[in-house]
Amino acid sequence: xxxxxxxxxxxxxxxxxxxxxxxxxxxxxxxxxxxxxxxxxxxxxxxxxxxxxxxxxxxxxxxxxxxxxxxxxxxxxxxxxxxxxxxxxxxxxxxxxxxxxxxxxxxxxxxxxxxxxxxxxxxxxxxxxxxxxxxxxxxxxxxxxxxxxxxxxxxxxxxxxx
Amino acid sequence: xxxxxxxxxxxxxxxxxxxxxxxxxxxxxxxxxxxxxxxxxxxxxxxxxxxxxxxxxxxxxxxxxxxxxxxxxxxxxxxxxxxxxxxxxxxxxxxxxxxxxxxxxxxxxxxxxxxxxxxxxxxxxxxxxxxxxxxxxxxxxxxxxxxxxxxxxxxxxxxxxxxxxxxxxxxxxxxxxxxxxxxxxxxxxxxxxxxxxxxxxxxxxxxxxxxxxxxxxxxxxxxxxxxxxxxxxxxxxxxxxxxxxxxxxxxxxxxxxxxxxxxxxxxxxxxxxxxxxxxxxxxxxxxxxxxxxxxxxxxxxxxxxxxxxxxxxxxxxxxxxxxxxxxxxxxxxxxxxxxxxxxxxxxxxxxxxxxxxxxxxxxxxxxxxxxxxxxxxxxxxxxxxxxxxxxxxxxxxxxxxxxxxxxxxxxxxxxxxxxxxxxxxxxxxxxxxxxxxxxxxxxx
Numbered sequence: 373x374x375x376x377x378x379x380x381x382x383x384x385x386x387x388x389x390x391x392x393x394x395x396x397x398x399x400x401x402x403x404x405x406x407x408x409x410x411x412x413x414x415x416x417x418x419x420x421x422x423x424x425x426x427x428x429x430x431x432x433x434x435x436x437x438x439x440x441x442x443x444x445x446x447x448x449x450x451x452x453x454x455x456x457x458x459x460x461x462x463x464x465x466x467x468x469x470x471x472x473x474x475x476x477x478x479x480x481x482x483x484x485x486x487x488x489x490x491x492x493x494x495x496x497x498x499x500x501x502x503x504x505x506x507x508x509x510x511x512x513x514x515x516x517x518x519x520x521x522x523x524x525x526x527x528x529x530x531x532x533x534x
Numbered sequence: 535x536x537x538x539x540x541x542x543x544x545x546x547x548x549x550x551x552x553x554x555x556x557x558x559x560x561x562x563x564x565x566x567x568x569x570x571x572x573x574x575x576x577x578x579x580x581x582x583x584x585x586x587x588x589x590x591x592x593x594x595x596x597x598x599x600x601x602x603x604x605x606x607x608x609x610x611x612x613x614x615x616x617x618x619x620x621x622x623x624x625x626x627x628x629x630x631x632x633x634x635x636x637x638x639x640x641x642x643x644x645x646x647x648x649x650x651x652x653x654x655x656x657x658x659x660x661x662x663x664x665x666x667x668x669x670x671x672x673x674x675x676x677x678x679x680x681x682x683x684x685x686x687x688x689x690x691x692x693x694x695x696x697x698x699x700x701x702x703x704x705x706x707x708x709x710x711x712x713x714x715x716x717x718x719x720x721x722x723x724x725x726x727x728x729x730x731x732x733x734x735x736x737x738x739x740x741x742x743x744x745x746x747x748x749x750x751x752x753x754x755x756x757x758x759x760x761x762x763x764x765x766x767x768x769x770x771x772x773x774x775x776x777x778x779x780x781x782x783x784x785x786x787x788x789x790x791x792x793x794x795x796x797x798x799x800x801x802x803x804x805x806x807x808x809x810x811x812x813x814x815x816x817x818x819x820x821x822x823x824x825x826x827x828x829x830x831x832x833x834x835x836x837x838x839x840x841x842x843x844x845x846x847x848x849x850x851x852x853x854x855x856x857x858x859x860x861x862x863x864x865x866x867x868x869x870x871x872x873x874x875x876x877x878x879x880x881x882x883x884x885x886x887x888x889x890x891x892x893x894x895x896x897x898x899x900x901x902x903x904x905x906x907x908x909x910x911x912x913x914x915x916x917x918x919x920x921x922x923x924x925x926x927x928x929x930x931x932x933x934x935x936x937x938x939x940x941x942x943x944x945x946x947x948x949x950x951x952x953x954x955x956x957x958x959x960x961x962x963x964x965x966x967x968x969x970x971x972x973x974x975x976x977x978x
Contacts, residue, residue: 413555513881
């Protein structure tokens, strides 16, 4: 693997390794695929611009997640976004049950969404999420707990803890 | 695979998007600056030769000075004088400043002066070490200086001992205040440390933001607002939307610049600069504006998303009251609960209500009287307390609407609140009572 910044191989590696993850976390904020794709592209551009150095792969992953979350938040708060309506139809290939779960997660308050996703999808621990989001571990714990309760009430069933 | 993982795995980048993205990035890459990395690499052999050359130069210079230029006859032929070195260390901003007026080793006698430290900081048996906060204050490092300075009697002036002046206008610039802390021997009992430190105050330095583009720190950004030359960081306290209006004070301004991990240092210097997007900032009814401000982002469903931002840096804490009075805990507790460490850590939502308000009031009183310790001084002695045996989490909800003030209570008698980064040693008897009662509650 040629991991020299900017080479075609490296860009290919980045996209293959992280684009799904970034689309997913951005989607959890933006609730539409086109905005999530825009943010994913912006994250990669920032990455190539800044050429950050990482201690390991986990650090690299956390950095990308953090940038995606920040860009998503910025976009949500931008006047442009507030005054535009997202395109209808996301063309995500899901069945009804998946869709219910996705919609249930997306209906959570913003602060719970990324935590739930990082915990359940990316398998991060509370401590790791705390590092990525820069929120206290105690807050992560309580927000995860509340997010889980909300999900349970929406989906009308118990939720797996692990 | 859990249900969320299963469902969200369907959300992924399409092949079409990936292809398009790859082309875009290749185009972008070609237009980006192609300046090489600022890091310069040297061959190890060149580095070794340079170091050797510098060392030879220094030794030669010392020898020449000792031969021709010194009045101190005791130093004839001596290239290195430990006493001189220690004195120099005291005046060097990069080194540790030491107050040790006796020649005795402090490990053996630090129990004797329990009550005299307020008057005798410069003459007691304690070894006070002043560290430049720009250097890591590891206890190991402090200990390593002990031997070097054990025979030196250098008393730092009182000005150096105090927390740095609040006059500093540049809240962002890296500072070099001398912050008092005490070195602790790793084999010293905790109680001994506690006693000898009973009147020391700790100083929480002003929040330092990276002055250079240290990319490795980039993923550690704290939500913050700059206001009146102070940095307010997001509080862990929750506020329910319905209570937001009770807290909203006067509007102070609107965050006017969106900074992020990639912003330059100079972008942190303007009032209402923040990394939380553009939103209005308010004072908080009932709380000191120097300590707490808030935002209240309106949501489409008519509710809002209130958040507190607290300034808990650039702060001197002599007793717990200096900090905890800001939280307004007295006669303000609406409800309380506690969790075992495992329940809290796994986020399983299991908690136990605390209905004994006498116990809670004792807890709050003891917090006020508690003694602060910087983590670097006490954590090596506390060890890994992250388990049910040694740690519980007490969470308070206040009558005024503040929710989830969580305190980490350690069996060893220390209480840790999320911010500032300080441990508070509370009265042992009260802690024992609290610990026992909570343990009984969890069993029942």
